[in-house]
Amino acid sequence: MKQAASPFVMVHLDTPAGGLITGPVSVVHGWLAVEGTGAFDRVRLVNESGVTIPLALVNRPDVRAAQSGRATVGFSGWIDARRALDGPWTVRFEFGGRPHEASVELLADAAEADAFGAAKARKLARIEPLLRCPTCRAPLERGLPEPRCANGHTFGTAYEAFDLRDAELRSQLDRLPVHDVSAHGYDASLRDLIARSTGPILDAGAGLRPDYRDDVVNLEILPYPTTDVISSAESLPFADATFDVVISVAVLEHVRDPFAAARELERVLRPGGHVFAAVPFLQPYHGYPHHYYNMTAGGLKNLFAGCEVEHLGVPASGRPIFLLSWMLQAWRSQLPPAAAHDFEQMRVADLAVDPMMLVDRPFVRELPEAANEELAALNVLIGRKRG
Ligand SMILES: [Zn+2]
Numbered sequence: 001m002k003q004a005a006s007p008f009v010m011v012h013l014d015t016p017a018g019g020l021i022t023g024p025v026s027v028v029h030g031w032l033a034v035e036g037t038g039a040f041d042r043v044r045l046v047n048e049s050g051v052t053i054p055l056a057l058v059n060r061p062d063v064r065a066a067q068s069g070r071a072t073v074g075f076s077g078w079i080d081a082r083r084a085l086d087g088p089w090t091v092r093f094e095f096g097g098r099p100h101e102a103s104v105e106l107l108a109d110a111a112e113a114d115a116f117g118a119a120k121a122r123k124l125a126r127i128e129p130l131l132r133c134p135t136c137r138a139p140l141e142r143g144l145p146e147p148r149c150a151n152g153h154t155f156g157t158a159y160e161a162f163d164l165r166d167a168e169l170r171s172q173l174d175r176l177p178v179h180d181v182s183a184h185g186y187d188a189s190l191r192d193l194i195a196r197s198t199g200p201i202l203d204a205g206a207g208l209r210p211d212y213r214d215d216v217v218n219l220e221i222l223p224y225p226t227t228d229v230i231s232s233a234e235s236l237p238f239a240d241a242t243f244d245v246v247i248s249v250a251v252l253e254h255v256r257d258p259f260a261a262a263r264e265l266e267r268v269l270r271p272g273g274h275v276f277a278a279v280p281f282l283q284p285y286h287g288y289p290h291h292y293y294n295m296t297a298g299g300l301k302n303l304f305a306g307c308e309v310e311h312l313g314v315p316a317s318g319r320p321i322f323l324l325s326w327m328l329q330a331w332r333s334q335l336p337p338a339a340a341h342d343f344e345q346m347r348v349a350d351l352a353v354d355p356m357m358l359v360d361r362p363f364v365r366e367l368p369e370a371a372n373e374e375l376a377a378l379n380v381l382i383g384r385k386r387g
Pocket residue numbers: 133134135136137138149150151152153
């Protein structure tokens with residue numbers, strides 16, 4: 001059969017619901033369905049002026065099941081509400097090597113978008129006196145178009161934030177995909193800690209915060225619209241004892257020196273202030289861009305030896321089901337189709353056995369090396385001493 005000139009293309013947005021953006025920034029989650037067979041590539045949002053917002057591809061078995069006979073894929077990214085005002089928007093993508101597009105309704109509230117811009121400008125002005133040079137800890141000279149410290153170290157201005165990365169980190173990280181985002185709200189115990197705080201709060205590794213708060217300094221290594229300070233976590237650009245609460249959620253597994261990063265979090269915390277730190281124990285490899293050290297509860301406690309522990313436990317978002325479902329989804333999505341089908345038919349009882357009974361099964365043998373690394377029970381290193 002000849003390929004039709006304009007094949008059936010369906011685009012659906014799950015988030016924002018109804019295409020209506022209600023906050024300063026919105027996660028964009030949705031899916032595409034196309035008649036035919038082929039692979040999806042370069043999925044992105046584009047407006048009439050050519051502004052392009054890249055979207056990451058996401059596995060969506062629910063859509064695959066509901067749209068049987070069609071090729072489907074999920075996508076994920078985010079959009080700044082101020083940017084969203086410049087519509088109309090289309091989703092463009094390549095399918096089977098050919099370009100396609102479909103219009104999508106994406107609306108934002110202009111007043112709310114303006115309010116976000118004003119709130120951000122007010123907050124950045126309040127943050128400026130708290131900043132110190134990450135290299136020499138000298139105060140920053142204030143009110144200059146390009147931030148610099150009293151000793152002449154200069155910093156970037158490319159984003160609507162204080163960019164206090166050094167030149168090397170900036171050049172590494174400017175090549176990373178900012179659209180592959182971590183966007184989470186605060187859990188109940190953290191909201192409680194924030195509510196009881198009497199001074200400034202640092203969220204060191206905030207990701208994209210759908211809720212932009214006046215009292216929280218959002219620090220992140222990549223520039224999201226809600227980022228206030230762009231900096232590495234291993235040398236925080238603040239004076240000692242600046243904050244009443246410091247937050248570090250799913251960050252310390254990504255730093256080369258978690259002991260140094262924890263000392264930095266303690267340094268910028270005022271005596272009597274609270275640290276809220278969450279670090280994975282049993283979680284598969286996830287880069288963003290690197291992933292070094294997972295920790296037990298004891299390891300996490302040891303990291304913050306300068307703090308008296310008020311609570312040490314498993315949050316709702318850290319229950320074992322999050323490990324099991326992550327593991328199973330990542331495993332199934334990387335198997336060849338026949339092995340993936342067999343894998344899906346297995347019962348828990350088939351899996352809860354001596355693993356030596358399963359090592360020759362296709363779902364084990366045919367798992368690609370990248371998936372073995374992502375989901376490994378163990379890594380091994382063989383080294384040879386230099387010199
Ligand atoms: Zn300096």
